[in-house]
Amino acid sequence: MGRQAGIVFRRFMSRKELFEKIIDYFSKHMPVAETELDYTDPYEMIVSTILSAQCTDKRVNMTTPALFAKYPTVQSLAKATPEKVFPLIKSISYPNNKAKHLVGMAKMLVKDFGGVVPSDVNELQKLPGVGRKTANVVASVVFNKPAMAVDTHVFRVSARIGLTVGAKNPLQTEMQLVKYIPENKLAIAHHWLILHGRYVCTARNPKCSECGIKEFCKYFR
DNA sequence: AACTCGGGGCA
DNA sequence: TGCCCAGAGTT
Numbered sequence: 001m002g003r004q005a006g007i008v009f010r011r012f013m014s015r016k017e018l019f020e021k022i023i024d025y026f027s028k029h030m031p032v033a034e035t036e037l038d039y040t041d042p043y044e045m046i047v048s049t050i051l052s053a054q055c056t057d058k059r060v061n062m063t064t065p066a067l068f069a070k071y072p073t074v075q076s077l078a079k080a081t082p083e084k085v086f087p088l089i090k091s092i093s094y095p096n097n098k099a100k101h102l103v104g105m106a107k108m109l110v111k112d113f114g115g116v117v118p119s120d121v122n123e124l125q126k127l128p129g130v131g132r133k134t135a136n137v138v139a140s141v142v143f144n145k146p147a148m149a150v151d152t153h154v155f156r157v158s159a160r161i162g163l164t165v166g167a168k169n170p171l172q173t174e175m176q177l178v179k180y181i182p183e184n185k186l187a188i189a190h191h192w193l194i195l196h197g198r199y200v201c202t203a204r205n206p207k208c209s210e211c212g213i214k215e216f217c218k219y220f221r
Numbered sequence: 222a223a224c225t226c227g228g229g230g231c232a
Numbered sequence: 233t234g235c236c237c238a239g240a241g242t243t
Contacts, residue, residue, distance in 0.1 A: 053239040059229075060238085093237070094226050101240080131240045151238050170239095194238060203236090 013216075015163055016180040022161065022213045023185060026192040029212060037141055037187055042117035043074050045142050050101060050129045055093035063092050074115045077106035101129025119143035133170065140190065146183040149190045150174045153197030160201060160219035 013021075039045040047067070051060045067088045071077040077085075082099040089095050089102075105127045109115055117138065118124055124135035136149035150158075150170040158164040158173055167173040181189055200207050206219075214220040 049238085050240095051238095054227090054237055055239095056230085057238060091228065093228070094239090095228070097226055097240080129240070133239060137238085149238090153238070190238095198238080 014180075015165075015176075018161070018216055019163060019181055019189070021216050022163075023189060023192070025213050026196070030192060030195060037191060039142055042138070042142050044068060046105070046117055046124075046127075046130070046134070046138050047077075047102060049134045049137050050105070051089065051092055051098060053093065053098075053134070059092050063089050071106075074106050074109050074117075077102060078110040080106070098129065104128035105130065117142070119145060121145070121147055132174075136174070137190070140187040144184075144187075146178065146186060148174045148177045148181065148186045150177070151194065152203075153194045153201075154190060156203060157193045157197040157201045160206075160217060161213070162216075162218035 044064070048060055048064055051063060067085075070088060071080060071085070080103055082096075082103050085099040085102055086095055089098060092098070108127055109117065112126075113123075119139060119142070121132075121135045121139045124130050124138055125132060130138075133149050133151050136147040139145035139147040140149060148154075150173045154177075155167070155170050155173050158177065159167060164173050164176045167176055177189070178186065196213075197203075200211050208214050208217075208220050211217070211220070
């Protein structure tokens with residue numbers, strides 16, 4: 001497999017072909033990922049995604065049950081205040097900002113969107129606490145839109161492997177990836193690249209010896 | 222483009 | 233203790 005892949009790579013391999021190679025590996029070695037893309041409802045998804053900024057998913061998952069128990073709907077959260085939300089999320093990153101953002105988001109959803117989470121990326125970004133990354137996550141994962149969310153992991157891993165070339169910021173990475181990744185693979189690709197970046201292709205001291213796709217990786221060669 | 226928000230996990 | 237972390241908003 002390794003030798004064969006090396007031979008294949010020595011001739012020309014497009015980024016689309018490169019993506020197919022790694023997505024094939026991930027699909028065989030991270031079968032859990034598919035189910036982790038399930039969501040209960042758009043409200044819980046967008047709240048969870050906002051909370052996940054600069055914070056590990058484990059801490060978010062420890063926090064959300066109590067939060068949704070007290071504020072199960074957009075309407076209930078819209079009637080809250082940041083001061084009431086803060087203690088429920090104080091153990092995650094930037095609790096003050098996020099408490100403010102969550103309440104502001106809920107208020108805007110009720111006031112301007114009829115209490116319904118929009119599926120359009122540009123509409124999503126109008127919400128407090130929702131930037132381009134969060135908007136793309138919600139659009140692609142919840143609404144199956146052709147959007148690619150790029151966080152620090154996706155940015156770094158894509159550059160190292162060679163999925164992107166010369167991308168200087170997350171937006172450029174996004175623009176390159178959406179060009180050749182099939183629409184129905186964008187959400188799962190986001191998830192896989194994050195997991196790979198978190199546990200193997202780390203920012204410092206990446207574990208190349210444990211990496212299953214180093215055969216295809218520009219950074220490793 | 223640079224700066225701020227920020228508590229918890231881990232070496 | 234010091235360093236780091238699934239970004240977003242402001243200046």
